[in-house]
Amino acid sequence: MALEHAILVSLLEKPGSGYELARRFERSIGYFWTATHQQIYRVLKRMEADGLLDVREVPQQGRPDKKEYSVATPGRTALSQWLHEPIEPESVRHDLAVKIRGAAFDDPAALIREVERHHRAHSGRLAHYLAGEQRDFTGPEAPAPPDAGQELQHVVLRGGIAYERMTLAWLDDVLATLHRLHAGH
């Protein structure tokens, strides 16, 4: 259900087309919520039919026309209502943890390269987040007195950074454990 709300937030931050939303979901919003373009187009259509969004056909030069969506009044109301509802704290879903426990019934050493691959992927994400933080919040070109929206975006980004740092430390722990099992016993 939160895809609708993530779209509302993103369109309130800036109106845009399905295509543009899909790219935002690969970047900033995608830090904490993913969606493919098919899913986005389908939900946009439904939300427009429900009156949550307004559409405007925008002709363009040198590229296909696009449909620019923006949040209508009922959309703002729906978002506000959702913000006031309690939600369940999420439960994690971690394939890698399943694999690690499964390694007890296979060769634990075979997992080492896989864990190293994850480590590299998370290092890349952390670098990406840190670059974004520098660019938008802590660097010299960041707006000096940040407004509420920027403060909130920053605290969410700090959450992503903390998550990646924690994950990297854990993956180090996992690697040390796998090496220990491989060498000894």
Added chain:
Amino acid sequence: MALEHAILVSLLEKPGSGYELARRFERSIGYFWTATHQQIYRVLKRMEADGLLDVREVPQQGRPDKKEYSVATPGRTALSQWLHEPIEPESVRHDLAVKIRGAAFDDPAALIREVERHHRAHSGRLAHYLAGEQRDFTGPEAPAPPDAGQELQHVVLRGGIAYERMTLAWLDDVLATLHRLHAGH
């Protein structure tokens, strides 16, 4: 797709019925993978049809009969194959982050109680994990020379603990930010 594999791992650790699996998914396995009983029964049926599992009807006294599932040879093969395949590092899905960014278009102070609720829930989980660690791994009744399976279970649990600690610290950061926005500016 990983539900199948989580079930294979759990049944290799100990054979059991769908009901028992559902309870394990509320406890240890549920630390990193959740599933409801309906989902489990459906997948068990399919896995048995595919020859990955064996079933045995177990009559019981004072309670309904149960079907005890155990992993068949093709199931072990399937798990081993999956363990050797690379998987994508997961992307996070965090409703609360959507809400926090959405708070820029609503009253940020209204989120404070919600964030505090999440803080309490994560504190509870952390306490639960730490109790489990004490009981199974670091306490006086834990098996003195742990085998590979226990080492791996422990490192997964340490991951859960690290996740909860990181989340609690981040929620403190979020609360401080919300209070700052509420008081000042």
Added chain:
DNA sequence: TCCTTCTATGCAACTCGTTTCATAGACAAG
């Protein structure tokens, strides 16, 4: 010239996951 990439939108089929409902015997509390 052809091949790829980028912008832009969408359908169809499928799998995964959740919610609701149903059954049924045993046992304990009120």
Added chain:
DNA sequence: CTTGTCTATGAAACGAGTTGCATAGAAGGA
């Protein structure tokens, strides 16, 4: 004696999410 909880299994319907396919013009490189 009724209500609630625990064990145990399952059907049906729905909603969320993924994968594959299709279209189409513009731009840039081999």
